[in-house]
Amino acid sequence: MRKMAIMLLLAALTVWSGNACALDWPAHPVKIIVPFAPGSTPDIVARVFAEFFQQEHQGQAFIVENKAGANGNLGTEALAKASPDGYTIGVSIAGPLAVNTLLFSNLRYDPKKDIAPISQLVSQPSILAVSSKVAATTVTELISEIRSQPDKFIYGSVGIGSISHLGMEALATKAGARMVHLPLPGSPAVVLALIRGDVQIGLLPASSVAAHAQSGEIRMLAVSAGRRLPYLQELPTLQEAGLDIEADAWVGLIAPANTPATIIESLHRSVANAVQSPAVRQKFEALMMQPVGGTPKGLGDLMAAENARWKPIIDSAKIKPE
Numbered sequence: 001m002r003k004m005a006i007m008l009l010l011a012a013l014t015v016w017s018g019n020a021c022a023l024d025w026p027a028h029p030v031k032i033i034v035p036f037a038p039g040s041t042p043d044i045v046a047r048v049f050a051e052f053f054q055q056e057h058q059g060q061a062f063i064v065e066n067k068a069g070a071n072g073n074l075g076t077e078a079l080a081k082a083s084p085d086g087y088t089i090g091v092s093i094a095g096p097l098a099v100n101t102l103l104f105s106n107l108r109y110d111p112k113k114d115i116a117p118i119s120q121l122v123s124q125p126s127i128l129a130v131s132s133k134v135a136a137t138t139v140t141e142l143i144s145e146i147r148s149q150p151d152k153f154i155y156g157s158v159g160i161g162s163i164s165h166l167g168m169e170a171l172a173t174k175a176g177a178r179m180v181h182l183p184l185p186g187s188p189a190v191v192l193a194l195i196r197g198d199v200q201i202g203l204l205p206a207s208s209v210a211a212h213a214q215s216g217e218i219r220m221l222a223v224s225a226g227r228r229l230p231y232l233q234e235l236p237t238l239q240e241a242g243l244d245i246e247a248d249a250w251v252g253l254i255a256p257a258n259t260p261a262t263i264i265e266s267l268h269r270s271v272a273n274a275v276q277s278p279a280v281r282q283k284f285e286a287l288m289m290q291p292v293g294g295t296p297k298g299l300g301d302l303m304a305a306e307n308a309r310w311k312p313i314i315d316s317a318k319i320k321p322e
Contacts, residue, residue: 025086025263029061033082033090035075037068040186041205041289045122045251046091048283052274053267071159071321072096073107076254080114084256086263091121091251095161098306102314103161103321117299118253118264119271120292122284125225126167126247128238129209129218133197139222139241142201146177154180156190156199160321164190166310167203167224167247169317174243194218205249206232206288224248231288250292252299264296 032050034043043066050062067075076096082088097111109115128139136142146153157165160183172179182199184190187208193199195217202209203224210232213220222238223229224247238245253271255264274280275293284291294302313319 025260025266026057026060028087029063030086031088032062032064033075033079033088034064034066035068035072035079035090035092035096036066037186038066039188040068041124041207041249042091042093042251044287045289048280049091049121049253049271049274052277052280053270056270056273071100071103071161073100073104073109076111076115077109079254080109080111080256082256084116084258084260086255086259089118089253089255089259089267091253093249093251094163094303094306095159097252097254098303099161099163099166099310099314102307102311103319111303114257116255116257116259116264117296117303118255118267119296120294120299120302121251121253121271122289122291124205124207124249124287124289125223125229126163126203126249127206127209127220127232127235128171128222128224129194129202129204129213129220131194131197131200132217132219134200134219136221137219139236139238139243142221143175143177143241146175146179150178151180153177153201154182154199155201155203156182156184156193157202158186158190158204159183161314161319163247163249164203165319166313167245168201169319170245170247170313171203171238171243173313173316174245191218203247210288229288231285250302252302254299268296 032046034046036042046064050064053062067078072095076092079090101107136145155168187204190202190204191208191212194202212218220235222241223235224238226246272293275291281291
Protein backbone atom coordinates (compact mmCIF):
# COMPACT_ATOMS: atom_id res chain seq x y z
CA MET A 1 0.00 0.00 0.00
CA ARG A 2 2.81 2.38 0.90
CA LYS A 3 4.53 1.68 -2.43
CA MET A 4 1.28 2.33 -4.29
CA ALA A 5 0.75 5.59 -2.39
CA ILE A 6 4.25 6.78 -3.31
CA MET A 7 3.67 5.93 -6.98
CA LEU A 8 0.39 7.85 -7.00
CA LEU A 9 2.06 10.81 -5.31
CA LEU A 10 4.85 10.84 -7.91
CA ALA A 11 2.33 10.66 -10.73
CA ALA A 12 0.38 13.55 -9.23
CA LEU A 13 3.56 15.60 -8.86
CA THR A 14 4.45 14.91 -12.50
CA VAL A 15 1.05 16.12 -13.68
CA TRP A 16 1.25 19.18 -11.40
CA SER A 17 4.76 19.96 -12.65
CA GLY A 18 3.62 19.69 -16.28
CA ASN A 19 0.63 21.95 -15.65
CA ALA A 20 2.81 24.47 -13.82
CA CYS A 21 5.22 24.59 -16.76
CA ALA A 22 2.28 25.04 -19.13
CA LEU A 23 1.00 27.95 -17.05
CA ASP A 24 4.40 29.65 -17.36
CA TRP A 25 4.45 29.18 -21.14
CA PRO A 26 6.17 30.68 -23.05
CA ALA A 27 9.22 31.21 -20.87
CA HIS A 28 11.65 31.16 -23.82
CA PRO A 29 11.47 31.38 -27.66
CA VAL A 30 8.99 29.16 -29.51
CA LYS A 31 9.98 27.54 -32.80
CA ILE A 32 7.43 27.37 -35.64
CA ILE A 33 8.37 24.68 -38.17
CA VAL A 34 7.29 25.38 -41.76
CA PRO A 35 7.65 22.30 -43.99
CA PHE A 36 8.14 24.39 -47.13
CA ALA A 37 10.64 26.92 -48.47
CA PRO A 38 10.84 30.61 -47.56
CA GLY A 39 8.38 32.64 -49.61
CA SER A 40 5.87 29.79 -49.89
CA THR A 41 2.28 30.40 -48.79
CA PRO A 42 2.68 28.47 -45.49
CA ASP A 43 5.87 30.44 -44.78
CA ILE A 44 4.15 33.80 -45.40
CA VAL A 45 1.23 32.80 -43.19
CA ALA A 46 3.51 31.54 -40.42
CA ARG A 47 5.44 34.82 -40.32
CA VAL A 48 2.29 36.95 -40.07
CA PHE A 49 1.02 34.90 -37.14
CA ALA A 50 4.47 34.67 -35.52
CA GLU A 51 4.60 38.46 -35.36
CA PHE A 52 1.16 38.61 -33.77
CA PHE A 53 1.93 35.80 -31.30
CA GLN A 54 5.01 37.68 -30.14
CA GLN A 55 2.88 40.73 -29.39
CA GLU A 56 0.30 38.57 -27.59
CA HIS A 57 2.85 36.82 -25.37
CA GLN A 58 4.80 39.67 -23.80
CA GLY A 59 7.31 39.98 -26.63
CA GLN A 60 8.51 36.38 -26.39
CA ALA A 61 10.06 35.39 -29.73
CA PHE A 62 8.27 33.03 -32.14
CA ILE A 63 10.90 31.95 -34.64
CA VAL A 64 10.01 30.46 -38.04
CA GLU A 65 12.24 27.57 -39.15
CA ASN A 66 11.87 26.30 -42.72
CA LYS A 67 12.35 22.55 -43.11
CA ALA A 68 11.33 21.76 -46.68
CA GLY A 69 11.40 18.42 -48.47
CA ALA A 70 9.44 15.29 -49.39
CA ASN A 71 6.16 17.06 -50.26
CA GLY A 72 6.10 18.72 -46.85
CA ASN A 73 6.53 15.41 -45.03
CA LEU A 74 10.03 16.17 -43.73
CA GLY A 75 9.12 19.25 -41.72
CA THR A 76 5.76 17.86 -40.60
CA GLU A 77 7.49 14.71 -39.35
CA ALA A 78 9.99 16.86 -37.42
CA LEU A 79 7.07 18.66 -35.77
CA ALA A 80 5.28 15.39 -34.99
CA LYS A 81 8.39 13.98 -33.28
CA ALA A 82 9.30 17.14 -31.35
CA SER A 83 8.93 17.37 -27.59
CA PRO A 84 5.29 18.20 -26.71
CA ASP A 85 6.23 21.07 -24.43
CA GLY A 86 4.80 23.93 -26.46
CA TYR A 87 8.19 25.19 -27.63
CA THR A 88 7.93 23.55 -31.05
CA ILE A 89 4.77 24.18 -33.02
CA GLY A 90 4.22 24.30 -36.76
CA VAL A 91 2.10 25.17 -39.73
CA SER A 92 1.22 22.73 -42.47
CA ILE A 93 -1.28 22.14 -45.26
CA ALA A 94 -3.63 19.50 -46.64
CA GLY A 95 -0.87 17.39 -48.21
CA PRO A 96 1.26 16.52 -45.16
CA LEU A 97 -1.73 16.60 -42.80
CA ALA A 98 -4.12 14.46 -44.81
CA VAL A 99 -3.58 13.65 -48.49
CA ASN A 100 -0.04 12.27 -48.15
CA THR A 101 -1.36 9.41 -46.02
CA LEU A 102 -3.03 8.21 -49.24
CA LEU A 103 0.11 8.66 -51.35
CA PHE A 104 3.03 7.47 -49.21
CA SER A 105 3.09 3.95 -47.79
CA ASN A 106 6.20 4.72 -45.72
CA LEU A 107 5.04 7.93 -44.05
CA ARG A 108 6.97 8.11 -40.78
CA TYR A 109 4.29 9.89 -38.78
CA ASP A 110 0.54 9.48 -38.36
CA PRO A 111 -1.35 12.79 -38.51
CA LYS A 112 -4.20 11.32 -36.46
CA LYS A 113 -1.96 10.06 -33.64
CA ASP A 114 1.16 12.22 -33.70
CA ILE A 115 -0.25 15.70 -34.31
CA ALA A 116 -2.51 17.93 -32.24
CA PRO A 117 -4.56 20.29 -34.43
CA ILE A 118 -4.88 23.81 -33.05
CA SER A 119 -6.62 25.99 -35.64
CA GLN A 120 -7.13 26.55 -39.33
CA LEU A 121 -5.29 29.80 -39.99
CA VAL A 122 -6.30 30.82 -43.51
CA SER A 123 -8.09 29.59 -46.59
CA GLN A 124 -7.20 30.52 -50.13
CA PRO A 125 -9.19 29.54 -53.23
CA SER A 126 -7.46 28.22 -56.30
CA ILE A 127 -7.77 29.83 -59.72
CA LEU A 128 -7.96 27.91 -63.00
CA ALA A 129 -5.60 29.86 -65.25
CA VAL A 130 -4.32 29.38 -68.80
CA SER A 131 -1.46 30.71 -70.85
CA SER A 132 -2.33 33.74 -73.00
CA LYS A 133 -1.38 31.49 -75.94
CA VAL A 134 -4.49 29.36 -75.29
CA ALA A 135 -7.51 30.49 -77.33
CA ALA A 136 -10.17 29.50 -74.76
CA THR A 137 -11.73 32.32 -72.74
CA THR A 138 -14.18 30.17 -70.74
CA VAL A 139 -14.02 26.81 -68.96
CA THR A 140 -16.45 25.33 -71.51
CA GLU A 141 -14.24 26.43 -74.40
CA LEU A 142 -11.14 25.09 -72.65
CA ILE A 143 -12.68 21.66 -72.09
CA SER A 144 -13.76 21.55 -75.72
CA GLU A 145 -10.19 22.31 -76.82
CA ILE A 146 -8.72 19.66 -74.52
CA ARG A 147 -11.19 17.02 -75.69
CA SER A 148 -10.39 17.77 -79.34
CA GLN A 149 -6.64 17.43 -78.69
CA PRO A 150 -6.12 14.68 -76.08
CA ASP A 151 -2.69 14.63 -74.46
CA LYS A 152 -1.66 17.84 -76.24
CA PHE A 153 -2.43 20.08 -73.26
CA ILE A 154 0.10 20.20 -70.42
CA TYR A 155 -0.86 21.44 -66.98
CA GLY A 156 1.61 22.50 -64.33
CA SER A 157 1.27 21.82 -60.60
CA VAL A 158 3.31 22.55 -57.49
CA GLY A 159 3.98 18.86 -56.97
CA ILE A 160 2.57 15.36 -57.13
CA GLY A 161 -0.35 15.02 -54.72
CA SER A 162 -0.66 18.78 -54.20
CA ILE A 163 -4.07 20.45 -54.33
CA SER A 164 -3.04 22.00 -57.65
CA HIS A 165 -2.40 18.48 -58.97
CA LEU A 166 -5.46 16.78 -57.49
CA GLY A 167 -7.77 19.63 -58.52
CA MET A 168 -6.66 19.33 -62.14
CA GLU A 169 -7.08 15.55 -62.07
CA ALA A 170 -10.59 16.08 -60.70
CA LEU A 171 -11.27 18.50 -63.57
CA ALA A 172 -9.95 15.98 -66.12
CA THR A 173 -12.06 13.19 -64.62
CA LYS A 174 -15.28 15.19 -64.44
CA ALA A 175 -14.78 16.74 -67.89
CA GLY A 176 -13.75 13.49 -69.54
CA ALA A 177 -10.55 15.08 -70.83
CA ARG A 178 -6.93 13.91 -70.96
CA MET A 179 -3.94 16.12 -70.16
CA VAL A 180 -0.25 15.74 -69.40
CA HIS A 181 0.94 16.61 -65.89
CA LEU A 182 4.18 18.54 -65.29
CA PRO A 183 5.05 18.92 -61.56
CA LEU A 184 7.14 22.02 -60.81
CA PRO A 185 8.79 23.40 -57.63
CA GLY A 186 6.19 25.89 -56.47
CA SER A 187 3.60 28.36 -57.74
CA PRO A 188 6.14 30.89 -59.11
CA ALA A 189 7.61 28.17 -61.35
CA VAL A 190 4.16 27.21 -62.65
CA VAL A 191 3.29 30.86 -63.33
CA LEU A 192 6.55 31.32 -65.24
CA ALA A 193 5.83 28.18 -67.27
CA LEU A 194 2.35 29.56 -68.09
CA ILE A 195 3.80 32.88 -69.22
CA ARG A 196 6.35 31.12 -71.43
CA GLY A 197 3.76 28.72 -72.80
CA ASP A 198 5.69 25.69 -71.51
CA VAL A 199 2.43 24.59 -69.87
CA GLN A 200 -1.03 25.64 -70.95
CA ILE A 201 -3.03 25.30 -67.73
CA GLY A 202 -2.60 25.56 -63.98
CA LEU A 203 -4.74 25.55 -60.84
CA LEU A 204 -2.99 27.93 -58.47
CA PRO A 205 -3.56 30.14 -55.42
CA ALA A 206 -5.30 33.40 -56.32
CA SER A 207 -2.40 35.52 -55.06
CA SER A 208 -0.02 33.74 -57.46
CA VAL A 209 -1.91 34.55 -60.64
CA ALA A 210 -3.97 37.73 -60.16
CA ALA A 211 -1.20 40.25 -60.89
CA HIS A 212 -0.08 38.38 -64.00
CA ALA A 213 -3.67 38.19 -65.22
CA GLN A 214 -3.98 41.96 -64.92
CA SER A 215 -0.93 42.35 -67.16
CA GLY A 216 -2.39 39.94 -69.73
CA GLU A 217 0.43 37.41 -69.38
CA ILE A 218 -2.02 34.70 -68.31
CA ARG A 219 -5.81 34.42 -68.27
CA MET A 220 -8.01 33.47 -65.31
CA LEU A 221 -11.03 31.34 -66.23
CA ALA A 222 -12.65 30.27 -62.94
CA VAL A 223 -12.29 29.99 -59.19
CA SER A 224 -12.40 26.70 -57.30
CA ALA A 225 -14.44 28.05 -54.37
CA GLY A 226 -18.13 27.32 -53.83
CA ARG A 227 -19.04 30.95 -54.56
CA ARG A 228 -17.56 33.94 -56.36
CA LEU A 229 -14.84 35.84 -54.56
CA PRO A 230 -15.56 39.35 -53.25
CA TYR A 231 -12.33 40.63 -54.79
CA LEU A 232 -12.80 38.83 -58.14
CA GLN A 233 -16.56 39.10 -58.62
CA GLU A 234 -16.30 38.85 -62.40
CA LEU A 235 -14.66 35.41 -62.20
CA PRO A 236 -17.15 32.50 -62.34
CA THR A 237 -16.82 29.35 -60.24
CA LEU A 238 -16.04 25.94 -61.66
CA GLN A 239 -19.47 24.89 -60.42
CA GLU A 240 -21.06 27.47 -62.70
CA ALA A 241 -19.35 25.66 -65.59
CA GLY A 242 -20.91 22.39 -64.45
CA LEU A 243 -17.84 21.05 -62.64
CA ASP A 244 -18.44 20.29 -58.96
CA ILE A 245 -14.87 20.94 -57.83
CA GLU A 246 -13.64 22.80 -54.77
CA ALA A 247 -9.89 22.95 -54.30
CA ASP A 248 -9.20 25.53 -51.63
CA ALA A 249 -5.67 25.72 -50.26
CA TRP A 250 -5.54 26.13 -46.48
CA VAL A 251 -2.93 26.42 -43.76
CA GLY A 252 -3.32 25.03 -40.25
CA LEU A 253 -1.51 25.53 -36.94
CA ILE A 254 -0.42 22.29 -35.28
CA ALA A 255 1.58 20.93 -32.35
CA PRO A 256 3.02 17.54 -31.36
CA ALA A 257 0.46 15.19 -29.85
CA ASN A 258 0.23 15.39 -26.04
CA THR A 259 1.10 19.09 -25.95
CA PRO A 260 -0.58 20.39 -22.76
CA ALA A 261 -4.20 21.43 -23.29
CA THR A 262 -3.53 24.81 -21.65
CA ILE A 263 -0.93 25.63 -24.32
CA ILE A 264 -3.19 24.45 -27.14
CA GLU A 265 -5.96 26.68 -25.77
CA SER A 266 -3.61 29.65 -25.39
CA LEU A 267 -2.51 29.34 -29.01
CA HIS A 268 -6.09 28.87 -30.16
CA ARG A 269 -7.09 32.10 -28.37
CA SER A 270 -4.15 33.93 -29.94
CA VAL A 271 -5.22 32.79 -33.41
CA ALA A 272 -8.79 33.91 -32.72
CA ASN A 273 -7.49 37.32 -31.63
CA ALA A 274 -5.23 37.55 -34.67
CA VAL A 275 -7.99 36.97 -37.21
CA GLN A 276 -9.99 39.79 -35.58
CA SER A 277 -7.04 42.17 -35.84
CA PRO A 278 -7.57 44.76 -38.62
CA ALA A 279 -3.83 44.79 -39.32
CA VAL A 280 -3.68 41.00 -39.75
CA ARG A 281 -6.84 40.91 -41.87
CA GLN A 282 -5.47 43.66 -44.09
CA LYS A 283 -2.27 41.72 -44.71
CA PHE A 284 -4.15 38.59 -45.71
CA GLU A 285 -6.72 40.39 -47.85
CA ALA A 286 -3.82 41.89 -49.83
CA LEU A 287 -2.66 38.30 -50.44
CA MET A 288 -6.20 37.17 -51.37
CA MET A 289 -6.35 34.89 -48.32
CA GLN A 290 -9.22 34.62 -45.87
CA PRO A 291 -8.30 34.42 -42.15
CA VAL A 292 -10.28 31.64 -40.44
CA GLY A 293 -9.31 31.02 -36.81
CA GLY A 294 -11.26 27.80 -36.31
CA THR A 295 -11.19 25.38 -33.37
CA PRO A 296 -8.88 22.38 -32.87
CA LYS A 297 -11.83 20.09 -33.67
CA GLY A 298 -12.58 22.12 -36.78
CA LEU A 299 -9.06 21.61 -38.11
CA GLY A 300 -9.19 17.92 -37.25
CA ASP A 301 -12.48 17.55 -39.13
CA LEU A 302 -11.01 19.42 -42.10
CA MET A 303 -8.06 17.02 -42.23
CA ALA A 304 -10.46 14.06 -42.31
CA ALA A 305 -12.64 15.72 -44.97
CA GLU A 306 -9.64 16.23 -47.27
CA ASN A 307 -8.93 12.50 -47.14
CA ALA A 308 -12.50 11.69 -48.10
CA ARG A 309 -12.54 14.36 -50.84
CA TRP A 310 -9.39 13.30 -52.65
CA LYS A 311 -9.21 9.53 -52.14
CA PRO A 312 -11.52 8.75 -55.11
CA ILE A 313 -9.46 11.05 -57.38
CA ILE A 314 -6.16 9.52 -56.24
CA ASP A 315 -7.51 6.00 -56.73
CA SER A 316 -9.08 6.77 -60.12
CA ALA A 317 -6.00 8.52 -61.51
CA LYS A 318 -3.63 6.03 -59.84
CA ILE A 319 -1.56 8.89 -58.44
CA LYS A 320 1.68 7.91 -56.72
CA PRO A 321 4.78 9.95 -55.91
CA GLU A 322 7.68 9.43 -58.31
